[in-house]
Amino acid sequence: xxxxxxxxxxxxxxxxxxxxxxxxxxxxxxxxxxxxxxxxxxxxxxxxxxxxxxxxxxxxxxxxxxxxxxxxxxxxxxxxxxxxxxxxxxxxxxxxxxxxxxxxxxxxxxxxxxxxxxxxxxxxxxxxxxxxxxxxxxxxxxxxxxxxxxxxxxxxxxxxxxxxxxxxxxxxxxxxxxxxxxxxxxxxxxxxxxxxxxxxxxxxx
Numbered sequence: 021x022x023x024x025x026x027x028x029x030x031x032x033x034x035x036x037x038x039x040x041x042x043x044x045x046x047x048x049x050x051x052x053x054x055x056x057x058x059x060x061x062x063x064x065x066x067x068x069x070x071x072x073x074x075x076x077x078x079x080x081x082x083x084x085x086x087x088x089x090x091x092x093x094x095x096x097x098x099x100x101x102x103x104x105x106x107x108x109x110x111x112x113x114x115x116x117x118x119x120x121x122x123x124x125x126x127x128x129x130x131x132x133x134x135x136x137x138x139x140x141x142x143x144x145x146x147x148x149x150x151x152x153x154x155x156x157x158x159x160x161x162x163x164x165x166x167x168x169x170x171x172x173x174x175x176x177x178x179x180x181x182x183x184x185x186x187x188x189x190x191x192x193x194x195x196x197x198x199x200x201x202x203x204x205x206x207x208x209x210x211x212x213x214x215x216x217x218x219x220x221x222x223x224x225x
Contacts, residue, residue, distance in 0.1 A: 075196055078218070132166065135154065
């Protein structure tokens with residue numbers, strides 16, 4: 021059966037009992053899924069592990085451990101210790117000796133590090149903002165997107181996303197790796213951005 025025939029056959033069977041049952045189940049499902057506010061880290065990590073998000077994670081107790089965590093991830097991916105580092109004073113204070121650091125993204129760059137402003141436990145989303153210390157472009161060019169997220173910045177629901185104080189030029193949200201599916205249902209990972217998303221949770225200061 022050709023792809024065209026398969027699509028037409030599915031459309032002709034749209035009123036089948038199984039599809040009606042599937043539609044009914046969607047109608048009774050809660051629009052706002054339950055999130056345990058007392059276990060936000062666990063809830064967030066559970067969403068990261070979903071196939072639709074497909075992210076990995078690590079955790080550190082303080083910022084000084086960040087370079088080792090990044091090196092550990094890159095080594096596991098058989099990547100050299102090279103990194104595009106944003107001009108964030110918190111990151112600059114870390115010991116990056118042993119790394120090759122880049123200030124600007126390269127089209128063939130392997131990894132970029134960014135700091136997320138918030139994480140949303142409901143969906144596993146990461147919220148970023150643009151600014152002089154947080155350029156946006158590098159986060160869409162590298163193969164590996166490595167994100168530092170303070171645990172205290174994880175919030176339960178999408179409604180918790182607005183950030184207080186002066187607003188940046190733009191906010192953008194990332195939920196999992198970039199991907200697309202063609203008409204035959206073939207999933208292509210990294211179609212419009214990084215192929216890998218790795219979140220490093222910062223539990224301490």
